[in-house]
Amino acid sequence: MASLSQRSVKNYFTKVLKSSVASSSQPNQEANANHSEVPLPSSQEFDLSTLNYDPGERTPILDYHPNHRDVIRRACLINGPCQPQLLQHEYPQTNISGSMRRFNSEWFDDVYHDWLEFSVSKDTVYCLYCYLFKGYNTNQGGGEIFSTVGFKSWQKKKNLGKHIGLPNSPHNQSKKKCQDLLRVQQSIHFALEMQFSQFKHVYLVRLSASVDVVRLLITQGLTFQGHNESKSSLSRGNFLQISHDIVSACKIETIKAILGELNGDYFSLLVDESFDVSRKDQMAIVLRYIDRNGFVMERLFDIVHVQDTSALSLKRAIEQDLANAMLLVEVAKIRLQAYRDEEWGSLIARVSLFCIKHEILVPNFEESYVSSLRSRRRLDDNKVSHHYHVEVFCNIIDWQLQELKDRFGEAxxxxxxxxxxxxxxxxxxxxxxxxxxxxxxxxxxxxxxxxxxxxxxxxxxxxxxxxxxxxxxxxxxxxxxxxxxxxxxxxxxxxxxxxxxxxxxxLLPVATASVERAFSAMKFIKNDLRSQMSDDFFSGCLVPYLEKDVFDNVSNDAIINTFQDMKPRRVLL
Structure with missing residues (x-):
């Protein structure tokens, strides 16, 4: 018995792939084959890994919280009855009326295959169905034997058949409840999920159509709304009720594609200003970089409204992010210095744990350091700890700090x-x-x-x-x-x-036509009939319009994902 109890739990049960529990639900599964699989309801934070699948040791089902019982029942039914895969002589023997008898493993293949369970710890058998719904059938065949106490009268196999009983017996009623529990397609959760899936599909179709319309209006430079939106107007606009968030999503994805083309390489900024039709000062920011083919590319990155367009104002508009970056540089310098002064011990501890975990030799830091470039006969006076701490760790951080402190000074x-x-x-x-x-x-x-x-x-x-x-x-x-x-x-x-x-x-900033091209497009997008466009909407239209070749390669899925992530939506995709 001791050797048996040490076996893995996985050896004591088998999954029932085509048991009678699931057989009655197959027609419904086939009818719903075209629908996506619906997950079972949440386990409500119950840890299924804590379940004991040995029927002689598990907790009675009614001792669990009511909100957890169905989750536990489903887990037990999916795992199947506990049926140890042992050789016949490995089952323990019991002296019954002067004869040594043991459980017969062939019963697992008999008509009892879908419910019969064997407990290695108690040397008894149980009924899985009656255990799961014990509280509803208190007088099932055999009383409490097959649900709580356990049956071990191995010479009385006929009692297993008596336990099953007639079609309306307590055992068969429990079996029917188990079948209904697994028939997810008929549950309220499934119905709600299917209804939501249909609603989500309709929402996605409408959103995809909206994105297609926005694409057409942006690339053609057409208006989204008319200048007269009253009910009596004969020209209220091409797409009056479209959310400006889709336009913003188009701009965001276009900029992402430009940054992907840049691929983290060097770039410079070209900046200029001009008045729009509403007499607002607009600053065009153009990104200049070298693409993977060696071509010099200039892409409109943004159009920003500024209060004034003096050189100082333009400089401030650009250098605000640079100032933030410099603050981060200062933070990095402080953290590097603190790391140099205080973190050596913790670093060595982490590295040593890593080496021990992966069976890597950890050097003895108290030994004298022997350089691979010097003879072992000429030992260094420094220890291994001094070499790694001073000559490696501190030197590398000092070099990084010096790189941060050096400022670009050009002649x-x-x-x-x-x-x-x-x-x-x-x-x-x-x-x-x-x-x-x-x-x-x-x-x-x-x-x-x-x-x-x-x-x-x-x-x-x-x-x-x-x-x-x-x-x-x-x-x-x-x-x-x-x-x-x-x-x-x-x-x-x-x-x-x-x-x-x-x-x-x-990449040195030079005078090019790219910025002027942006200003020409600006007059086309924001004209006399569209003079009341907001700054965000104007920028959202102008960037993908001017960079059509990039925008055309942006997928609708990317735009939809960005649109969904911009703020909480009623429908989650």
Whole structure:
């Protein structure tokens, strides 16, 4: 018995895949095959893992909270009766009237297969159906034997048949209740769920149609509402009752797509201002970056109403986020310093636990440190703990702190000379490695002391390659052509640091037509008949209208998801 009790609980029951419990519900399941599966009602925070499936040790069903009983019953029925998969000789023997008798495992395959349970701990059998609905049938065949006490008169197999009884017996009534409990399609929960599913489907169809209409109106620059919305008006608008949230969702997803195209690479901002038709000062913000193909891209990122458009005002509108970013930098510096001064011990503790968990050797921090670059005969006076603490941990944090403290300080002349030396015109006749290196030093965050040497080596090979060897670079007209050609010929991978310099040079703010293009579109979207548009709605229409090629690739599902997440909706998708 001791060895049997140590077996896994999973060995003591089997799932009933096609039992008579589920057989009567199959027609309903087939009738609802086209509907999505409906989950069972919530367990109301009851932990089903605490259930004991040994029928001799489990808690009586009526001892559970009424709100938990049906959940427990379903779990027991889904798991099936507890039927240990043991060899016949493994069942314990009992002396009954002078004869040694034991439970016969063949009964599990008999007509009792769907309800008969065996308790290893008590060496008795029970009825699963009667246990689950014991409180409703107090006089079932055999009294309390098959639901509470347990039956072990192995010489009286006929008593199992007596327990089943006639079609209207207490046992069969309990079985019917179990079948009804599993017939989810007939439950109130299922009916409500189906009704809600139909309502959700109708809502989704309407919302998808609304998104399609918004797409058409935005891309064509058409009005959503008329300037006269009275009932007597003959032109109240194309889509009077559309929520502006869909327009905002279109703008948000367009910006997400632009940022995805940027892919976390370098960028610059182009900013200008103009009056709209209502005499409001509008500031256009254009994002300038290099895409994956080496093309210089300029995308309208936003249009913002500002109170005044002096240089100081425009600077404040842009630098507000930069100021917040600098605050985060200061926070990062403080946290790094605190981490350096106070967190070494806790770091070592966490790393040691990780190493122990994954069976990784933890060094002895009290031993003398032996460098792999020095002879073991010349031991260092420092210990292992000093090496990792001072020479590794503190040095890395000090380097990070120094990177944060270093401010960009550029000399305009060196910057312009460096850009001119990168220009490919006239077969790279203006190339000067010394001036290009000076330009690189103006970007300490991108070219530190560790890769400046690599940059100089790359420049030497790059100049020979593109000027003297590869004829595909012989007729380039400027930095834009150079960037595209480097990507097309895969040389941006051969000379990544040189390509980084080219991108930085291309991202310098210059006067382009992109901002003016935004102002032209602004007059088309916000005209005399639409002069009362709100700033958010105006921006929501203008960004996807101007960036049609990006907006066309935004899916309706993405717009709908953003629309749903903007604020609580009556219907959750």
């Amino acid at each position: 305009t002349t060196d910057l312009l000379h460096g850009i001119s030396c990168l220009n490919p015109i006239d077969l790279f006749s203006s190339v000067d490695i010394r001036k290009i290196m000076k330009m690189a030093k103006l970007h300490p965050d991108d070219f530190n002391e560790f890769n400046m040497g690599s940059l100089e080596n790359q420049l030497a090979g790059y100049i020979i390659d593109v000027r003297d060897v590869d004829e595909r670079f012989s007729n380039l007209k400027g930095l834009c052509d150079l960037s595209k050609k480097l990507v097309q010929t895969k040389k941006h991978s051969n000379y990544p640091l040189v390509f980084r310099l080219v991108k930085l040079a291309l």
